[in-house]
Amino acid sequence: MADENQLTTEQRLRIIEAKLAIYELIAAHPPSADSGLAEYTASVYMEDGVFNRGEGLDGAKGVDAIAAFILRPAHEEAINSGLAHFTGLPLIDLRGDKAIVTSYLQLLQLDKQGEPREMANHGTSTGYRIHRVVINRWELECHDGRWKIRSRTLLPVDGSPAPRQLLARGLSDVLNATYPKPFTITE
Numbered sequence: 001m002a003d004e005n006q007l008t009t010e011q012r013l014r015i016i017e018a019k020l021a022i023y024e025l026i027a028a029h030p031p032s033a034d035s036g037l038a039e040y041t042a043s044v045y046m047e048d049g050v051f052n053r054g055e056g057l058d059g060a061k062g063v064d065a066i067a068a069f070i071l072r073p074a075h076e077e078a079i080n081s082g083l084a085h086f087t088g089l090p091l092i093d094l095r096g097d098k099a100i101v102t103s104y105l106q107l108l109q110l111d112k113q114g115e116p117r118e119m120a121n122h123g124t125s126t127g128y129r130i131h132r133v134v135i136n137r138w139e140l141e142c143h144d145g146r147w148k149i150r151s152r153t154l155l156p157v158d159g160s161p162a163p164r165q166l167l168a169r170g171l172s173d174v175l176n177a178t179y180p181k182p183f184t185i186t187e
Contacts, residue, residue: 030085042067082110102170
């Protein structure tokens with residue numbers, strides 16, 4: 001009789017495949033935002049998706065409004081000034097066909113006023129500055145084998161309790177995951 005705390009090979013493979021697809025979804029955000037590719041953004045959000053940037057910054061509801069976000073002239077100006085989104089490896093709480101993802105995101109900008117510095121074999125640059133660091137909470141759903149964003153909340157790491165609570169919530173979610181942990185890789 002199989003141990004009820006042991007996952008089958010098929011179950012483990014499904015978890016790996018789901019997490020890999022989610023990693024790819026989260027990893028695609030920076031290139032899509034930094035290229036202004038609204039078609040990609042529209043393809044990964046649910047029709048009634050929500051983009052919440054926290055207090056002080058506007059957000060969007062609905063896939064069309066979210067995709068239009070990166071077509072704004074101000075976003076194009078940011079891209080042209082050397083905008084680079086840089087994401088950390090996400091923490092994934094997989095819940096069947098739903099997932100909660102917690103991650104960091106840095107917004108980097110070319111420092112045009114910086115002192116030019118040369119790096120061997122890499123040319124000269126004025127460098128970059130970290131404009132902002134945020135905590136992301138992505139709520140995802142899988143439909144027809146494809147992961148999409150139901151909602152995304154991002155909060156600046158500004159010393160206030162809210163981003164810390166968002167991080168703690170993500171860790172707590174993973175600790176309380178529904179599939180058996182730890183599991184061993186045995187047949």
